Amino acid sequence: MGSTERFEDVSPIDEEVIGGVARGGAAEAHAAVAAARDAFAGWGKIAPKERAEVLHRIADGVEARVGDLAAVETRDNGSLLRSHLRSVMPRVARNFRFFADRLLALDGSADAAHEGYAEHVTWDPAGVTVVISPWNAPLMLATWRVAPALAAGNTVVQKPPEWAPLTASLLADIARDAGLPDGVFNVVQGLGEEAGAALTSHPDVARIAFTGSVDTGRLVARAAAENLTPVSLELGGKSPFLIFADADPEAALRQAVNQFDNAGQVCLAGTRLLIEGSIYDDFIDHFTEAAASIRQGDPRTETTDLGPLITRIHLERVAGFVERAKADGARLVFGGGVSAELGGLYHRPTLFVDAPAGSEILTKEVFGPVLTAQPFTDEDDAVALANATEFGLAATLYTSDLARAQRVSERLVAGTVWVNCFFVRDLNAPFGGSKDSGIGREGGVWSFDFYADVKNTVVAPTPPSPHRSTEGEQERRT
Ligand code: NAD
Numbered sequence: 001m002g003s004t005e006r007f008e009d010v011s012p013i014d015e016e017v018i019g020g021v022a023r024g025g026a027a028e029a030h031a032a033v034a035a036a037r038d039a040f041a042g043w044g045k046i047a048p049k050e051r052a053e054v055l056h057r058i059a060d061g062v063e064a065r066v067g068d069l070a071a072v073e074t075r076d077n078g079s080l081l082r083s084h085l086r087s088v089m090p091r092v093a094r095n096f097r098f099f100a101d102r103l104l105a106l107d108g109s110a111d112a113a114h115e116g117y118a119e120h121v122t123w124d125p126a127g128v129t130v131v132i133s134p135w136n137a138p139l140m141l142a143t144w145r146v147a148p149a150l151a152a153g154n155t156v157v158q159k160p161p162e163w164a165p166l167t168a169s170l171l172a173d174i175a176r177d178a179g180l181p182d183g184v185f186n187v188v189q190g191l192g193e194e195a196g197a198a199l200t201s202h203p204d205v206a207r208i209a210f211t212g213s214v215d216t217g218r219l220v221a222r223a224a225a226e227n228l229t230p231v232s233l234e235l236g237g238k239s240p241f242l243i244f245a246d247a248d249p250e251a252a253l254r255q256a257v258n259q260f261d262n263a264g265q266v267c268l269a270g271t272r273l274l275i276e277g278s279i280y281d282d283f284i285d286h287f288t289e290a291a292a293s294i295r296q297g298d299p300r301t302e303t304t305d306l307g308p309l310i311t312r313i314h315l316e317r318v319a320g321f322v323e324r325a326k327a328d329g330a331r332l333v334f335g336g337g338v339s340a341e342l343g344g345l346y347h348r349p350t351l352f353v354d355a356p357a358g359s360e361i362l363t364k365e366v367f368g369p370v371l372t373a374q375p376f377t378d379e380d381d382a383v384a385l386a387n388a389t390e391f392g393l394a395a396t397l398y399t400s401d402l403a404r405a406q407r408v409s410e411r412l413v414a415g416t417v418w419v420n421c422f423f424v425r426d427l428n429a430p431f432g433g434s435k436d437s438g439i440g441r442e443g444g445v446w447s448f449d450f451y452a453d454v455k456n457t458v459v460a461p462t463p464p465s466p467h468r469s470t471e472g473e474q475e476r477r478t
Contacts, residue, residue: 012078024190029198039183044125055100057178077164116461123452125153127206148447237393241270247398308345318368330355392434
């Protein structure tokens with residue numbers, strides 16, 4: 001079943017229309033859920049080892065087509081081709097390999113056995129999983145959910161982002177060629193408020209994995225609540241990047257400049273530079289100099305560091321933040337608009353200082369190459385500024401004093417804290433956000449805890465012990 005309606009897919013590189021994409025609505029969403037529900041009867045019963053083998057074959061298929069996937073993703077969302085080739089697409093393959101292997105390593109033995117009672121934990125397939133993801137890293141973010149859901153024995157319906165929809169359909173081809181049975185992985189192209197809303201409100205859906213903005217996250221949570229569908233929400237951020245006076249200046253500077261990566265369209269980006277007062281002016285000077293050497297241009301060119309924003313609508317959204325920051329009294333140090341040379345959607349790296357406390361530019365997510373800098377006086381001040389938003393996705397701090405690093409990181413409210421590094425993460429580690437940045441953690445066993453139905457089976461000793469109703473026995477039965 002396919003919609004005859006289309007929406008236009010526009011490349012951010014040159015704003016040319018790439019083509020028309022099927023605009024699935026409620027009918028297509030319901031058909032995909034029905035197909036996934038039917039396929040669950042088979043896929044959910046396949047032995048973990050066989051499921052893992054199929055996932056490894058999908059990874060093989062991704063690796064064989066890294067060049068195609070990278071070229072399509074770059075044209076579709078404007079991210080750097082070299083990053084897609086070297087890290088993003090290999091990571092897509094790794095998402096499948098990692099969860100295939102992690103599935104086989106799940107250990108259900110529990111050490112809470114009493115008087116010969118055995119307890120055993122299993123991760124049972126849950127059912128149909130809906131995966132909805134954003135455009136800033138479409139295939140990587142989607143497969144971070146699709147892979148564990150399939151590994152857990154679930155079937156999947158994915159609704160790709162309408163601003164970068166193409167690689168999801170390529171993944172469906174790769175999965176089919178890898179031998180994934182029909183109906184196990186389904187892609188419904190369409191708009192969020194149409195296909196997305198129809199999927200998240202469907203009563204036959206067992207799990208919803210949503211990555212996107214806080215506002216949409218609230219809509220998804222409301223829809224999920226109606227059916228009591230467990231939902232994982234990976235939402236926005238406004239992460240702090242703290243630089244203490246004793247930090248390695250070059251390492252801190254290099255990493256601070258990296259916060260402009262992907263034109264700032266990174267949920268984890270440390271967009272609020274918090275700098276110890278004694279080095280503040282110096283750091284801003286060096287940062288301004290370093291940012292001037294960022295090479296902006298066509299993301300397909302090897303030497304480009306920074307590409308375009310995703311769409312004109314998003315460019316206008318970012319421009320609105322810049323104008324309101326100025327109106328609120330923040331001072332523009334550099335950037336502040338589209339590159340005069342490149343035009344189009346190429347917004348220049350931008351830095352604001354002296355923004356009034358609590359103002360929009362210090363508290364709301366811009367999701368563009370717009371950073372702020374603020375000085376702090378001491379650890380207490382640094383922590384207070386760092387935690388002064390409704391977000392809690394990540395935090396980064398640079399200091400050469402590891403005791404201080406420990407004290408400060410303990411007080412930061414964030415799902416991930418990086419000390420003297422950024423973006424490094426083992427796939428076994430928990431990932432997610434605190435406060436408005438999300439609900440739940442994924443990664444390693446946390447992913448299986450979400451995608452599977454976790455069951456504890458308690459087996460009495462053989463022969464069964466005579467039934468006693470002592471206090472201790474009651475305790476064991478709860
Ligand atoms: P968005 O919320 O606008 O859209 C995300 C997805 O939701 C899209 O696929 C969209 O089609 C769909 N959608 C829209 N309305 C819907 C509805 N009513 N019901 C169901 N689905 C609907 O977000 P975006 O602009 O695509 O992405 C940017 C946001 O994503 C930023 O806030 C960013 O921080 C966040 N993000 C978070 C993470 C993370 O891991 N925490 C990672 C990447 C991006």
